[in-house]
Amino acid sequence: xxxxxxxxxxxxxxxxxxxxxxxxxxxxxxxxxxxxxxxxxxxxxxxxxxxxxxxxxxxxxxxxxxxxxxxxxxxxxxxxxxxxxxxxxxxxxxxxxxxxxxxxxxxxxxxxxxxxxxxxxxxxxxxxxxxxxxxxxxxxxxxxxxxxxxxxxxxxxxxxxxxxxxxxxxxxxxxxxxxxxxxxxxxxxxxxxxxxxxxxxxxxxxxxxxxxxxxxxxxxxxxxxxxxxxxxxxxxxxxxxxxxxxxxxxxxxxxxxxxxxxxxxxxxxxxxxxxxxxxxxxxxxxxxxxxxxxxxxxxxxxxxxxxxxxxxxxxxxxxxxxxxxxxxxxxxxxxxxxxxxxxxxxxxxxxxxxxxxxxxxxxxxxxxxxxxxxxxxxxxxxxxxxxxxxxxxxxxxxxxxxxxx
Amino acid sequence: xxxxxxxxxxxxxxxxxxxxxxxxxxxxxxxxxxxxxxxxxxxxxxxxxxxxxxxxxxxxxxxxxxxxxxxxxxxxxxxxxxxxxxxxxxxxxxxxxxxxxxxxxxxxxxxxxxxxxxxxxxxxxxxxxxxxxxxxxxxxxxxxxxxxxxxxxxxxxxxxxxxxxxxxxxxxxxxxxxxxxxxxxxxxxxxxxxxxxxxxxxxxxxxxxxxxxxxxxxxxxxxxxxxxxxxxxxxxxxxxxxxxxxxxxxxxxxxxxxxxxxxxxxxxxxxxxxxxxxxxxxxxxxxxxxxxxxxxxxxxxxxxxxxxxxxxxxxxxxxxxxxxxxxxxxxxxxxxxxxxxxxxxxxxxxxxxxxxxxxxxxxxxxxxxxxxxxxxxxxxxxxxxxxxxxxxxxxxxxxxxxxxx
Numbered sequence: 001x002x003x004x005x006x007x008x009x010x011x012x013x014x015x016x017x018x019x020x021x022x023x024x025x026x027x028x029x030x031x032x033x034x035x036x037x038x039x040x041x042x043x044x045x046x047x048x049x050x051x052x053x054x055x056x057x058x059x060x061x062x063x064x065x066x067x068x069x070x071x072x073x074x075x076x077x078x079x080x081x082x083x084x085x086x087x088x089x090x091x092x093x094x095x096x097x098x099x100x101x102x103x104x105x106x107x108x109x110x111x112x113x114x115x116x117x118x119x120x121x122x123x124x125x126x127x128x129x130x131x132x133x134x135x136x137x138x139x140x141x142x143x144x145x146x147x148x149x150x151x152x153x154x155x156x157x158x159x160x161x162x163x164x165x166x167x168x169x170x171x172x173x174x175x176x177x178x179x180x181x182x183x184x185x186x187x188x189x190x191x192x193x194x195x196x197x198x199x200x201x202x203x204x205x206x207x208x209x210x211x212x213x214x215x216x217x218x219x220x221x222x223x224x225x226x227x228x229x230x231x232x233x234x235x236x237x238x239x240x241x242x243x244x245x246x247x248x249x250x251x252x253x254x255x256x257x258x259x260x261x262x263x264x265x266x267x268x269x270x271x272x273x274x275x276x277x278x279x280x281x282x283x284x285x286x287x288x289x290x291x292x293x294x295x296x297x298x299x300x301x302x303x304x305x306x307x308x309x310x311x312x313x314x315x316x317x318x319x320x321x322x323x324x325x326x327x328x329x330x331x332x333x334x335x336x337x338x339x340x341x342x343x344x345x346x347x348x349x350x351x352x353x354x355x356x357x358x359x360x361x362x363x364x365x366x367x368x369x370x371x372x373x374x375x376x377x378x379x380x381x382x383x384x385x386x387x388x389x390x391x392x393x394x395x396x397x398x399x400x401x402x403x404x405x
Numbered sequence: 406x407x408x409x410x411x412x413x414x415x416x417x418x419x420x421x422x423x424x425x426x427x428x429x430x431x432x433x434x435x436x437x438x439x440x441x442x443x444x445x446x447x448x449x450x451x452x453x454x455x456x457x458x459x460x461x462x463x464x465x466x467x468x469x470x471x472x473x474x475x476x477x478x479x480x481x482x483x484x485x486x487x488x489x490x491x492x493x494x495x496x497x498x499x500x501x502x503x504x505x506x507x508x509x510x511x512x513x514x515x516x517x518x519x520x521x522x523x524x525x526x527x528x529x530x531x532x533x534x535x536x537x538x539x540x541x542x543x544x545x546x547x548x549x550x551x552x553x554x555x556x557x558x559x560x561x562x563x564x565x566x567x568x569x570x571x572x573x574x575x576x577x578x579x580x581x582x583x584x585x586x587x588x589x590x591x592x593x594x595x596x597x598x599x600x601x602x603x604x605x606x607x608x609x610x611x612x613x614x615x616x617x618x619x620x621x622x623x624x625x626x627x628x629x630x631x632x633x634x635x636x637x638x639x640x641x642x643x644x645x646x647x648x649x650x651x652x653x654x655x656x657x658x659x660x661x662x663x664x665x666x667x668x669x670x671x672x673x674x675x676x677x678x679x680x681x682x683x684x685x686x687x688x689x690x691x692x693x694x695x696x697x698x699x700x701x702x703x704x705x706x707x708x709x710x711x712x713x714x715x716x717x718x719x720x721x722x723x724x725x726x727x728x729x730x731x732x733x734x735x736x737x738x739x740x741x742x743x744x745x746x747x748x749x750x751x752x753x754x755x756x757x758x759x760x761x762x763x764x765x766x767x768x769x770x771x772x773x774x775x776x777x778x779x780x781x782x783x784x785x786x787x788x789x790x791x792x793x794x795x796x797x798x799x800x801x802x803x804x805x806x807x808x809x810x
Contacts (some may be wrong), residue, residue, distance in 0.1 A: 012593045012596060012597035013593065013596065013597070016596075025620060029617060032617075033589065055624065060628060061624055061625070061626070061627035061628020062624045062625065062628045062643070062645075064623050065620035065623065065624045068617070068620055069617075069620065115769075134741075134745055134767075136745060137745045138741050138744060142721070142728070143724065143725075143727075144726075147639075147649065147660050147662050147728075148660050148726055148727065148728035149728070150660070151658075151659070151660035151730045151731065152730075152731050152736075152739075153736060154576075154733050155574070156658075156660070156730045157575075157731060157733065158575030159564065159573075159576075160565070160572060160575075161569070161572075164566070164569075165639070165658060166639075166651060166658050167565060167651075168651070169560070169564050169574030170560065170562075170565075170574075170622065170635075170642060171559075171563065171564075171574075171615075171619050171620075171622065172618055172620060173574065173578050173582075175618075176582065176617055176618040176620075177581065177582060177585065180585040180586055180589060181765050183589050184589040184766060187589060187593050187595075188418065188442055188592050188766060188768070189417060190592075190599075191417060191418065191421075191595045191596055191599070192768075194595075194596070194599030195420070200769060201769035202769075203768075205745075205765065207742065208742065208745075208747045208765035209585075209765040210576075211736070211747065211748075211762050212434060212437075212762060212765070213576035213577050213578050213580075213581040214576050215430060215470035215473055215474065215576075215581075216470060216576075216577055217575065217576065217733060218469050218473070218737075219460065219467040219468070220467065221466070221734070222466035222756065222759055223466020223469070230575075230733055232575075234570070234571075234572060234573050237575060238467065240467070246561065246570060253556075253561075255553050255555070255561070255573075316547070321548040321549075321553055323552075323554070323556040323557040324556060325556045325561045325562055326556065326558070326559055326562060328563065328619065328622060328623065330559075331558060331559040331616070332626075334557075336542045336612075337612070339542045340539055340542045340610075340613075342610075342613045343616075357613075357616050357617060360586050360609060360610065360613035360614040360616070360617070361586060361590045361593060362607065362608040362610075363590070363593070363594065363597075363608075364520075364605060364607075365605075365606075
C-alpha cells in the first residue's frame with residue numbers, strides 16, 4: 001500500500017502529487033486530466049462526501065459523472081472545520097506539488113488555509129483556484145453555475161432559432177472549458193516552477209474561459225450592422241456561408257457545410273444537379289448566401305429522400321464535409337472512439353456495464369494506464385494518512401469518532 | 406531587434422520558443438495562450454497567409470477572430486513546399502521548444518517534416534498535433550469543422566427544444582475545447598521534459614475533447630429510460646431540477662436556477678408568494694419537478710412583470726442563483742471583465758475601436774503583458790530569419806523572389 005504502482009513511470013506527470021478539493025465538474029475535470037496523465041491525485045472530501053455523490057439519490061445512473069471524473073484518484077475524508085483536520089491537511093500540503101479547489105471565493109481564506117498561509121508552508125506549491133467570475137472584481141461573489149454562466153457570457157443569446165428564445169448549449173460547456181483551462185494553468189505554473197523553483201497562485205474564472213468561443217460571432221458583430229440577429233439556428237453565425245446547415249434525412253439529421261467551391265461542386269454532382277454549378281443563383285458562395293433559403297431547400301429536398309447511412313457514405317466518398325447528428329447512444333458506441341481507447345466499456349460494481357472516457361490528452365509512447373474506479377467515500381483515508389502523515393490505526397479510529405475524518 | 410522585450414521575465418513561459426503552424430481557431434488559440442503567458446510564438450504562414458486572414462474579403466470586422474487569436478505573436482512566411490523553405494523551418498525547429506500544427510492528419514509527413522523527422526533534429530522538441538478525429542483510427546481522415554464535430558459528438562442532439570430539430574451551440578465550442586486541450590497537452594509534455602530531458606508527441610482530437618461536456622446527460626442516459634428525450638431546451642438536462650429555466654422579463658430574458666431549498670424559499674418570498682413554500686405541489690424539488698410546467702409558469706408570471714435591472718438586483722440581494730441573458734454588445738461592455746483586464750478596448754489600425762481579450766489563465770504577481778496586435782503578413786520574417794537562421798538581407802530579397810518566403 002505504501003507505493004503507488006498505478007503511476008507507470010513513463011506517464012508525463014509521474015511523481016506529481018495533487019491535493020484535490022475539487023467539486024462537481026470544473027475542479028474534478030482538471031484533476032481527472034492530472035490523474036490520467038500519471039499524477040497521484042488525492043481527492044479530499046468532507047466526511048459527508050462532495051455534492052456530486054448525492055446524485056445517487058436521484059438514481060444510480062446519475063452517479064456516472066462522478067465516476068467519470070474521479071477515476072484513477074484516491075479518496076480521503078477530512079473535516080477542514082476541525083483544527084486537527086486542518087493540521088493533517090497542512091501536513092499533506094507541505095509535501096504536495098499542487099492544491100486545487102473550486103469553492104466560492106474566500107472559502108479557503110475563511111478556513112485559514114488560503115494561498116497566503118499555504119505558500120508559507122510550501123514555497124514550491126502551485127495553488128489553483130477556479131470560480132465563476134474570478135477572485136476579484138465587482139461580480140466576484142455572483143452565484144455561478146453552468147446555466148448562469150451561459151446566460152451572462154453571451155452563449156445563450158447566440159444559440160437557438162432566430163425567431164425563438166435564447167437557448168443554452170445542452171452540454172456543460174462553461175464547467176468544462178473552465179476545468180480544462182484550470183488544468184492548463186496548473187501545468188503552466190509547473191513549467192515555470194521547473195525554471196524558478198517557486199510556486200504560484202493560478203486563477204481561472206469560467207466566465208472568462210467561455211469568451212474566446214465567441215470568436216466568429218464577434219467578427220460578425222464588428223463587421224456587420226450591429227442590430228442584426230446573431231442567433232442563426234444551425235446556419236453560419238454570420239450567415240456568410242451556404243450551404244451550412246443541418247438537414248433532415250429519412251431517418252435523422254445530417255450537418256453539411258461547403259467551405260470551398262469544390263465542396264459545392266461535389267455536392268451538386270452528388271445530388272445529380274450539375275446544372276446548379278453554373279446557375280448564377282448558386283454558382284458562388286456569395287450568390288448562394290443571397291439565395292440561402294432556396295439553397296437549403298434544394299439540399300433538403302435531396303437529403304430527405306436518403307437514409308443517414310447512404311448520406312454518410314456518399315458525402316464521404318465525394319469529400320463533402322458532412323456528419324450525422326448522432327444520438328447519445330450512438331456516441332457511446334462510436335467504434336472509432338472505442339478503437340482509439342477514448343471510450344471503454346467497463347463493468348462497474350454499482351452502475352453495471354457503462355462507458356467511461358479516458359483523457360483527451362494523448363502522449364505518444366506512454367504505457368496505458370488501467371482505469372481504476374472512482375474512490376468510494378473515504379476509501380484511501382487509512383492508506384494516505386498513514387503513509388503521508390504518519391497517522392496510526394489507533395489514532396485513525398479516534399479521528400473517526402471525533403468527526404475529523 | 407535581436408532581443409524580445411515583450412517577454413517580461415516573470416511571466417511563466419518566459420524563454421520558451423514556439424513554432425506555430427496553427428490555422429483558424431484550434432491551433433491559434435493554443436498558441437495565443439502561450440504568447441500571453443510569455444512565450445515567444447513565431448507564427449509561420451505560407452506566403453499567401455493563413456485562411457483566417459482571407460475573411461477580410463467578407464468585411465474588415467470578420468478579421469477580428471484573427472486579431473484576437475494572434476495577438477502578441479510574431480509572424481513570418483515560409484513556403485514549406487520548397488526545399489529552402491523546409492531547410493529554414495528545420496533550422497528554426499532545431500532550437501525551438503515546441504512545434505504546433507492543426508493540419509489534416511499526414512500533411513506534415515508528406516512535406517517531409519513530420520514528428521519522426523523533427524525529433525531527430527531536436528530530441529527535446531514537443532510536437533503538438535490537433536485534428537478533428539485524431540491521427541489514428543477509422544475516422545482519422547474525416548473532414549472536421551466545428552459544425553460537423555458538434556453533429557457527431559452528440560452536442561446537437563442535446564441542444565434545442567424537445568419538439569424542435571437538433572441545434573448547434575452557437576459558439577465554436579469544439580474548436581476552443583480542442584485548442585485549450587492542445588495547450589494543456591503541450592504544457593504537460595513540458596513538465597515531463599523538465600524531469601526527463603526528452604520531447605514528446607502530443608495529440609488532441611476535437612471529437613474527444615468535447616465528450617466530457619456531456620457528463621450530466623450521460624448520467625441521465627444511464628439512469629433513466631434511454632428512450633427519453635435528452636433535448637430539454639433551457640430546462641435541466643435530466644428534468645430533475647425545478648426551477649431551472651430561462652424566463653421572459655419586460656425587456657429581456659433571465660436564467661434562474663434553484664439548486665437548494667433555501668434558493669427556492671428566497672425566490673418564493675421575492676415573488677411575494679410565501680404560500681408556495683408549504684404548498685405540497687411546490688414544497689420540495691421532487692414535487693416541483695412533477696409540476697414543472699406550473700412552476701415555470703408561476704415564475705414567468707412574475708418575471709414578465711419585472712425589468713431586467715430589477716430582477717438582477719432582487720435575485721442578487723436574495724441570493725437566488727440567477728443571471729441576465731446578455732447580448733454580445735453587453736458582454737463586450739461588461740464592466741467586471743474590463744475591470745479585471747480580461748477585456749480591453751483598443752484602437753486597431755484596421756478595425757478601429759474594438760475589444761480584444763486577454764488570456765483566461767491568470768498567474769498572480771506577474772507583470773502585465775502589453776497587447777501587441779497580430780502580425781501583418783510576413784511582418785517579422787526579416788527579424789526572425791536574420792536572428793535565428795542567419796539569413797542576410799541580400800539573401801532575403803532572393804528568397805522573396807523565389808517564393809520561398
